[in-house]
Amino acid sequence: MARIVMKFGGTSMAGIERIRNVAARVKREVEAGHQVAVVVSAMAGETDRLVGFCREASSLYDPQEYDVVVSAGEQITSGLLAITLQAMGVPARSWLGWQLPIHTDTAFAKARIGEIDTTALDESLASGVVAVIPGFQGVAEGNRVTTLGRGGSDTSAVAVAAAMKAERCDIYTDVDGVYTTDPRIVPRARKLSKVTYEEMLELASVGAKVLQTRSVGLAMKEQVRVRVLSSFDDARDEDGHRGTLIVGEEEIDDMERQLITGIAHDKNEAKITLTAVPDRPGAVGSIFAPLADAGINVDMIVQNIAHSTGSTDVTFTVPSADLARSLDVLEKGQGEIGYASLVHDTRVAKISVVGVGMRSHAGVASTMFQTLGARGINILAITTSEIKVSVLIEEDYTELAVRVLHTAYGLDAEAA
Amino acid sequence: MARIVMKFGGTSMAGIERIRNVAARVKREVEAGHQVAVVVSAMAGETDRLVGFCREASSLYDPQEYDVVVSAGEQITSGLLAITLQAMGVPARSWLGWQLPIHTDTAFAKARIGEIDTTALDESLASGVVAVIPGFQGVAEGNRVTTLGRGGSDTSAVAVAAAMKAERCDIYTDVDGVYTTDPRIVPRARKLSKVTYEEMLELASVGAKVLQTRSVGLAMKEQVRVRVLSSFDDARDEDGHRGTLIVGEEEIDDMERQLITGIAHDKNEAKITLTAVPDRPGAVGSIFAPLADAGINVDMIVQNIAHSTGSTDVTFTVPSADLARSLDVLEKGQGEIGYASLVHDTRVAKISVVGVGMRSHAGVASTMFQTLGARGINILAITTSEIKVSVLIEEDYTELAVRVLHTAYGLDAEAA
Known part of the structure; x- marks a missing residue:
């Protein structure tokens, strides 16, 4: 007997036929003797409608x-799944955010989960009743309804799993796991059977959008073992596993550990260059402080060495969606910053190689630069972290870059 | 300054354009200095979908x-109306059933409202904030969500009006009031400016479906002044009133009082006759007890005088929707009841004349029988109450009967 959380996304909940498929999966876990809480999304398209x-x-x-x-x-959907489970002979009830309750702060529309009271839930689970919990919602001080922001149901699932001390949080989605890279670009991409929280965070935030980033951060903090798997496909790996397990580094054997876990790409960044910024203390601060005030997330930053004239060029990237606002902020600040010109480019892509293994291996970055250089791909900017190296390139080279790096780091699957 | 409740049905809430129309009506009452609570239905079609x-x-x-x-x-819809009101500069907030709370019993799907706590509501109204309350819902012991049964939003509105001691409960709908009869049958039907609770109950339960019967009963019990009026049409009577006011008898002047207030018809009844039922004590009980156990509402009952054989025929009506179940119950009970044959007929209609004035006037029933007789309309059964006379006739004569009675009781409007 174990306690598990199962989470189903909007595609899995779109209509009663699919809800029956979900209920059948839940029933299987119940029949295996588990205590099950299910976290559900709204039917696909419904949240957009609302x-x-x-x-x-x-x-x-x-x-x-x-x-x-x-x-x-x-x-x-939570009421409908409870009805469907009951119709299959599985005792079930729904627990709305305010009923459980799932306490959140008062940041409406993007609330953060605080404490989840599991007294009633524990009792209900212990009596053999499946708990169906709507994702994405909670209740704040003053008894007002809150939601967690788009994609928040993943976070709900992980938070519930942490609160009820679940052995595992299974996130059912329309893909069968996390891949070494986008299989639409590299058909020989391999499904990962395990990945660390840190790697998943880097892969998610740079483009491999399987799980909401916030939910991975929470899982890492609360040490919740998360598994991503398909709602529609029961195929298992050669070793009998399904999906991808996202866990702490200590759960990954040395044998399994790879130098590089995956290659991510992101075309949703825009590059901004300010030319001839005075090379004096505080100049860089006067660029980024107003952007931060405007809530714009600056990602890569490159400051070239100073010109002999005592000025420097500063290049950085922002999300494409924030480009117009960024330019507005910077134009208004021209007097204070004192740059000569403002240049921007949206036809760029960020390519990242990610892997905890690179901590103990030198040469990862240089392999990346050489591999790209050999194909004539120009590098516009570079950033590195302990487990990631990212470069900015021209967007047209995205697919080529991902493919050659995937091969260079030995990630290609054996030909079938 | 007065406190008023405004209730809007599904047609009035169907889409943001119509919700804006609703908000404009609410704003007008707020600007007139009133404290306003608004009770809303779901968008037309939404409840059917769910x-x-x-x-x-x-x-x-x-x-x-x-x-x-x-x-x-x-x-x-309650959240959307609050947003729309705010956008028009009217402070507003939604209060869900569990937030207010609107306490109900635990008869899920057809709950009855108990106490409504107005502490928070009073405070909010006094601070000038419009309260938007979803109709149809409440919360039962154990913090479970309840609904009141279809059409329950009218009842919610009246219950809220009673709890907050509102001066008036305005029910906005797609008709402009209560008529002397169905204007589709009698084009010269007149809109009533006032009608008593008792008359409205009789008119509603026999076919003039403007308001949910339960809400009228509650309004009578709690002495809530209810007004029915159109969401879409601002036309006023010659005397400057809108809609129809439903009030206690004491609020209607003798001058205004009519002998007959309206004529109702109902085609949704079926007639059942049991022939040759033994004429002994308990025989009638053995017919109706099992029907009551099955939750079937028997309406008109006629027992003919005993045959010389010591048996009698019993005729009664049930809702057409319950006919099949009724026949089933009666066939199973044939042994115990001991009737000879079971005959049924769905091609019948009930015609009712309603009016509190008939209490003090003789001759209402005989006018009815003579008027129908003169047109060759056969009366199959009769029931009377203090303020109503109903007859069962062949369905084909429905419209003719309504028209001739409307004229006979002097209800026709002056020709324009």
Whole structure:
């Protein structure tokens, strides 16, 4: 007997037929003797429909009322899954965010989960009743409904798993796991059977969008073992596993450990260059402080060496969606910053190689530069972390770069 | 300054454009200096959609989970109306059933409202914030969501009006009031400016379906002044009133009082006759007790005088929707009841004349019988109450009967 959390996304919950498929999977775990809590998303498209209503009602909608509206989607699917489970002979009940309760802060529309009270839940699970919990929602001080921001159901699942001390949090989705890179670019990409939290964070934030980044961070903090697997496909690996397990580094044997775990790419960045910025203390601060104030996330930053004129060029990237606002902020600050010109380019891509193994191996970065150089791919910027090396290149070379790096680091699967 | 409740049905809430129309009406009352609580239905079609999901999931769905699913429709519209009001500069917030809270019993899917706690509501209204309350929902012991049964939003509105001691409960709908009879049958039907609770109950339960019967009963019990009026049409009577006011008899002047207030018809009854039932004590009980046990509402009952053989024929009506179940119950009981044959007929209609004035006037019934007789309309059964006379006739004569009675009782409007 173990306690497990199963989480199903919107595609898995889209319509009663698919909800029956979900219920059948839950039933299998119950019959295996487990105590099961299920966290569900709204039906695919439903949250968009509800968000659309709010936006139509007012472009400046009150997030407290937005949360009342959009949380309804998960409320509906949680009741429907409970009904479907009961119809299959599996005792089940729904627990809305305010019923459990799942306490959050008061950051409406993007709330963070605080404490989850599991007293009633523990009792219900112990009596053999499956708990169906709508993802994405909670309740704040003053008894107001909150939501966690888009994709928040993954975070709900991990938080519930942590609170109920679940052995595992299974995230069912429309892909069968985490791959070494995007299989649409590299058909010989391999599914990873295990990946560390840290690697998953780097892979998720740079483009391998399987799990919400926040949920991975929470899983790491709370040491929740997360598994990503398919709702629709029961295929197992040669070693009998399904999906990809996301765990702490200590759970990965040396035997399994690879130098590089995966290659990610992200085309949603834009590059901004300020030329001839005065090379004096505080100059860089005057660029980035107003961007931070505007809530814009600056990613890669490169400061060239100073020109003999006593000025320097500063290049950095921002999310493409924030480019217009960034340019606005920088143009307004030209007097204070004192740059000569402002150049931007959206036709760039960030390519990252990720792996905890690189901590103890030199040469990862230089392999990357040489491999790209050999194909004539120009590197516009570089950043590194302990387990990641990222480069900015021209967008047109994205697929080529991913493919050659995948081969260079020995990630290609054996030909079938 | 007065406190008022405004209630809007599904047609009035169907989409953001219509919700804006609703918000504009609310704003007008706020600007007139009133404290306003608004009770809303789900968007037209939404509750059917959610009920459909539940039925598809299981024909024997758990009503506790059904309530979680179907209450979402009103949750959505209450948040959207709050957003829309705010966008028009009117402070507003939603209060879900569990937030207020609206306490109900545990009869899930058809709960009855108990106490409504207005502490928080009073404070919010006094601070000038419009309260938007989803109709149809409440919360039962154990913190479970309940709903009141279809059409329950009218009842929610009246219950909220009673709890907050509102001066008036305005029910906005797609008709502009209560008419002397169905205007589709009698174009010269007149809109009533006032009608008593008792008359409205008789008119509603026999076919003039403007308001949910339960809400009228509650309004009578709690002495809530209810007004029915149109969401879409601002036309006023010659005397400057809108809609129809439903009030206690004491609020209607003798001058205004009519002998007959309206004529109702109902084609949804079926007639059942048991022939040659033994004329002995307990025989009638053995017919109706099992029907009551099956939850079937028997309406008109006629027992003919005994035949010389010591037996009698018993005729009664049931809702057409319950006919098949009724026949089943009666066939199973043939041994015990001891009737000779079981005859049924769905091609019947009940015609009722209603009016508190008939209490003090003789001759209402005989006018009815003579008027119908003169047109060759055969009367199959008769029932009377203090303020109503109903007859059962062949369905084909429905419209003719309504028209001639409307004229006979002097209800026709002056020709324009």
